[in-house]
Amino acid sequence: MSEQLIIAGFHRSGTSLVCQLLHRAGLFLGDELLGATFSNPNGHFEDAEVVELHERILADNGRTWRVGEHFAPVLADSHLECMRRLVERREARHRLWGFKDPRVCLFLPLWKHLLPRARVLLVYRHFAEATRSLARRQAQEIFLGRGSREELGQFWSEPDLALRMWLVHNEALLSFARAYPEDTLAVSLEMVRGGFPLVRALNERWGLGLEEVPAEEVLDPGLAAGGRGRQPVSDRRLIGRVEAAWSGLEELGRRTESWLKEVERAGG
Numbered sequence: 070m071s072e073q074l075i076i077a078g079f080h081r082s083g084t085s086l087v088c089q090l091l092h093r094a095g096l097f098l099g100d101e102l103l104g105a106t107f108s109n110p111n112g113h114f115e116d117a118e119v120v121e122l123h124e125r126i127l128a129d130n131g132r133t134w135r136v137g138e139h140f141a142p143v144l145a146d147s148h149l150e151c152m153r154r155l156v157e158r159r160e161a162r163h164r165l166w167g168f169k170d171p172r173v174c175l176f177l178p179l180w181k182h183l184l185p186r187a188r189v190l191l192v193y194r195h196f197a198e199a200t201r202s203l204a205r206r207q208a209q210e211i212f213l214g215r216g217s218r219e220e221l222g223q224f225w226s227e228p229d230l231a232l233r234m235w236l237v238h239n240e241a242l243l244s245f246a247r248a249y250p251e252d253t254l255a256v257s258l259e260m261v262r263g264g265f266p267l268v269r270a271l272n273e274r275w276g277l278g279l280e281e282v283p284a285e286e287v288l289d290p291g292l293a294a295g296g297r298g299r300q301p302v303s304d305r306r307l308i309g310r311v312e313a314a315w316s317g318l319e320e321l322g323r324r325t326e327s328w329l330k331e332v333e334r335a336g337g
Contacts, residue, residue, distance in 0.1 A: 071160050072277060073184050074167035077174050077245075078192030079238040080134075081202035083258030087192050087267065088114035088169045089287045094268045094279040097159075097166040116168040122151050123172035134172060135223060137233035139240070142176065156183055165277055174238040177245045181252075188275050191242045191255040193318045196311055197300040198258075200231035228303045236310055243317045255321035262288065270329050 074096060078084040092098055092114055099116025127133060130142050159166045173180065181187060207224050224230050246253040254274055256267060261284055268281045302308060 070186070071163055072165045072275070073159075073187040074165070074271070074275075074277065075173060075177070075180060075184075075187055075189045076167060076169035076192060077177060077189055077242060078171060079174065079194070079199055079235055080171045081199045081206065082171075082192055082194035083261060084169050084171065084192045085114055086258070086287060087190070087256075087261060090261075090267060090282055090284060091167075091271075091279065093282045093287065095165070096277075096279060097163045099168055115170050118155060119168045120170050120172070122148070122155070123170055123176060126176070127172065133220070135220075135230065135234060136175060136237055137227075137230050139237055142179070144179065152179070152183055165279075171238065174241045177241065178248075181245075181249065187252065188277075189245065189249070189253045190271070191246060191253055191318075191321065192258065192261075193239060193242065193255065193322070194258040195297050196232060196235045196239075196315060197297040199235055200300065203231050203234075228301065229307060232300065232302065232307060232311065236307065236314055239314050239318060240310075243314060243321075246321055253321075255318065255325055257318070257322045260322060260326070265326070266329070270325065273329065273332050 074091070076084055076088055076091070078087075088096075088098060098114055099118065101117040103115045103117055103120065124134065126142055126144060126148050127136070129145060129148070130140065132140065177189060181189075204224055211222070242255075246255060254270065256265060256270075261267060264284060266281075267284060268279050271277050272279055272281075300311070302311075
């Protein structure tokens, strides 16, 4: 019986960095991984098959990756069949496997239904850092002439879009973590930057048998660093939700750190 680790986090929250580390540690993340881009020069470490499936589900529900409000996805039989076939192929070939895609935040209960033993690593980043990084990436996309100018310009015509997206994805992560506390572990990008022993924590938590790889082997401070600054908000009704979500995420991160300290004390 195989083990599965799903890596979930909002866009520009450090999931690519984390998955680069886990890939080196021995986690199978897919046969065809999305390649490098100007915004992710070391690669995305996203399974193209999973990304395509998630995009198809979103499109069939009248959505794009720019989801700024909660919705209950409706799955066709073809969607479920694709998910089942993917699971069957991975289960047959790998003792330990997983995948990463920011869109998976929106579909975690569906994957948990298909993979009851799946563990989920939640990766989060401060809203001001994440939304600023997303805006910077979209501006570069426009400058380079990639994608639809009209679609990319939505972030400027709807000033709170990136913040609402951050909320929807991270509120979904919080709901999942509260429903499955034993099957989730949360880390912030700041924790990873600060040297948190992520691979050791995953092995201690779930006995995954990953090879311990120092985070500094993949961490490029120049790429990961970013100031929080102040978050501009047009709709002030979002402020309370943002503060509550951030507080909840930070509490999960503190629990991770406290739990590992206890484990290390007991082992010492």
